Amino acid sequence: MTHTYQITGMTCSSCEAKVKSALFSVPDVTDVVVSKETNSAQITMDKHIALTTLQNVLSATDSKYSISALEHNETVEITKSFLETYIPVLLIFAFITGVTLLIQLQQNHFNFEVWMRHFMAGFFLVFSFFKLLNLKGFAESYMMYDIVAKKIPAWAYLYAFVELFLGIAYLIDFNPLVTNSVAFIVMTVSIIGVLQSVLNKKRIQCACLGAVFNLPMSTITIIEDALMILMSSYMLLHLL
Structure with a gap:
């Protein structure tokens, strides 16, 4: 399944890379696409992951990063082969x-x-x-x-x-x-x-x-x- 989130606090490509790496470290995450231009992140996961879990790993990386649900429609969930x-x-x-x-x-x-x-x-x-x-x-x-x-x-x-x-x-x-x-x-x-x-x-x-x-x-x-x-x-x- 793939969910789209809004990410705040990213100011450069380095921030983008840090956010991507942090989200990748979460168990059951299989793919992450982060864009500082749209301040968003598409996260593909094997099973549902609580928003608080994602926020915790971002906060551990840098307290300025914040994540919120942008799109959680089950019909757009994708399981990548x-x-x-x-x-x-x-x-x-x-x-x-x-x-x-x-x-x-x-x-x-x-x-x-x-x-x-x-x-x-x-x-x-x-x-x-x-x-x-x-x-x-x-x-x-x-x-x-x-x-x-x-x-x-x-x-x-x-x-x-x-x-x-x-x-x-x-x-x-x-x-x-x-x-x-x-x-x-x-x-x-x-x-x-x-x-x-x-x-x-x-x-x-x-x-x-x-x-x-x-x-x-x-x-x-x-x-x-x-x-x-x-x-x-x-x-x-x-x-x-």
Whole structure:
């Protein structure tokens, strides 16, 4: 079900990101769309959540934020399917897979390692692009669950650029040993916070596509990170 609420107290994009992250942390919330332009929030939930619960999490973030019911008509409640929720990620993977396979079709034979390198280049370039669209919003979401960013906030900002440089490194085939080692370490550390959040059933906004899309943390996020870990480890084994 989806309900629309009025939010007061938001003055900038940072406020928008804070409100979004706070509401995502509420149990049974699966999606949040916040707009400071309309001072509203659309919250998708598995079951009804009391307004006081939502207000409490906002007040804990900043006392200036206030939430009130704007639209609670049962006829407009929407239960989003898995496909509707994760279609941005699924489309990105489909596009990257399709383009990298087309590149291989231009060769005389299919080279699995070259295809993986191109796939990883596309993955890191695209995902870093969405993070850099709103770096501050991404960083604020990432700091909520990443084990390094929680202790060193600067890492949340640096992470997007690390992904960008990894994408470029894979694209130009820069020092494969160094590139794959960095990718393996970075993604292994990243997946720890994701696993903790998913296993503890925390409702947190996934920062994999920055603050552009409202994706809940789930097994999809684990699969994304695990795929990069498997690919980089496979390449490392063939280099050593």
